Amino acid sequence: MKTLPAVDVVIAGAGWTGLTMAKELATRTPLKIVVLERGGPHRTQDYADNMDELDYAVRLRLMQPIRDETVTFRHTARDRALPIRQYGSFLPGTGAGGSGEHWSGISYRYYPHDFRRFSHMLEQYGRAKLPEGCAVRDWPFSYDDLEPYYERAERMMGISGKAGNLRGRKIEGGNIFEGPRVSEFPTPPMKVPYLAALFRDATKSLGYHPFPLPAATTSVPYTNPDGVARAGCSFCGYCERFGCMIGAKAQPTNTLLPVLSRRNNFELRTGAWVRRVVVEAGRARGLRYMDSRGEEVFQPAELVFLASWTLNNTRLLQLSGIGEPYDPESGRGVVGRNLTHQVSVPAATLFFEKPLNAFMGAGSAGIAIGDLEALDHTRLDFVTGGALYTVCYGTRPIANFGLVPPSIHARWGADWKKAALHYYDRTGLIRFYGEHLAYGGNYMDLDPVYKDRYGDPLLRLTLDWRENERRMVEFASARAVEVGRAMGAREITRFPGLKRYESTRYQGTHIQGGTIVGANETDSVVNMYLEHWRVPNLFMLGASAFPQNPSGNPTLTAVAFTYRVADAVIQRYLKHPGALA
């Protein structure tokens, strides 16, 4: 194994969280920083040169190559796990920018009650109403603590939207259920596509409170506080699963790398596959990785950050033997616990008689309602909530062809083709993104059988829905059908209901847990500054720290949290290295 000269900071993963931390450290300190990224480089002009639905959206050009590493999956600890051999329910990215290159950009803040989820549920409904096996936690800090960092993250990305709560003043037209913000969004809301306008008008007529989705696709040209200028969105429809060819969608490569590439204390090393955190005498010494030539390399460093996304962060800790793996039988151990996804379903599929011009769109151009976040569950048989929304991604010829309404009985042949062509631009979706509680039986550990290309055990996911999620989806789908009728849809297909967790249906790359944050080391992996309880120079960035999924998409919170950690490291750790909490 080759040992390289030591650097100050080594970071595994060049996605939103890894590069946000790198940018803060590289611009505010003289530290020498190396980011190790196992995929290749990405640049905006690469996307402009060869935008192709088959290549990007169907063959998943930007995703982690599944032949090199995948995960195994099972529903319960009694089942045998099998490797996922084709991407289905989530799509992890690879290369500079990570999934932040091909994400949709919907950028909610979490609600204040999300940060005190356990106490909130207890106060509202009492212990008897908690679902069986529920392992939900409070975060060790509040929404107010994170608010200034949300604002920094929104400004860096140029998030467009409309405030619904400015310093406590509720504003119609924004999300009136959101926590108080100190200032307006940095850019105005995106234009509202036709289908979303139908949704907005229908929900309003039913007494709901529609608002424009907060979007990382800027509505107008925007220059962020780091001096990085980006174009406004052109609604080309090649957004989710693609990198943006004009740089209108905030991606790590068009917001953070332009700043970092000007610094001579920063190096991005691509083709570097991290396999272990090396720990000696309670301190992380650096990262061991395979380089693109297949040679094993050790990069020593004073400070180590894992920013390799939920699944890889959890796996790297387990492969490195750091901390006690979670055991669902005894409830002991912490690494791997509280695996959550997001309850994401096409609640209602709507078929219209009029064309929708749905080929125009962007990953986060749409309208949502937050009213189902603020339900009184006293007379309901579930305790969670979520958002109903219509997002107009931009229908594309391959992925969005073939849906026909229930009245068309043909499933192939000339009649089906005719109907599929007719409904190609007359079909819309109302989606539901709901909260996923943590349960003692949903967790991650190392698979005893299957291995990756280097012979390391794969991560094993044990995951299934519970009655609470099924009932919530039932309730939300019924509301979506009512909204669909008010939108004037001629026919509607209602989501048939959640049964078992499906690893084959795309649900969102919003997976949380495994290295959760908490107030003490008996039931969490990292403290409120994402610093490992037992290895104080090791930090774990990203949604692996989230104790559960609070319905909203996770990225803005992961980036805001990274800013908070960066401040703690720069202002306190570097002056007095050691435990921050």
Ligand SMILES: Cc1cc2nc3c(=O)[nH]c(=O)nc-3n(C[C@H](O)[C@H](O)[C@H](O)COP(=O)(O)OP(=O)(O)OC[C@H]3O[C@@H](n4cnc5c(N)ncnc54)[C@H](O)[C@@H]3O)c2cc1C
């Ligand atoms: C299609 C799609 C749509 C999405 N839409 C939204 C949305 O609308 N809103 C939202 O909030 N979120 C969305 N997401 C999720 C969002 O992309 C992620 O939450 C976010 O990118 C996570 O950032 P991260 O830095 O934690 O991890 P990542 O972006 O996954 O970056 C981690 C990086 O680490 C690298 N890495 C992993 N393992 C290793 C290793 N062993 N060695 C070296 N490098 C390694 C990976 O290659 C990757 O580049 C979407 C994701 C997808 C796929």
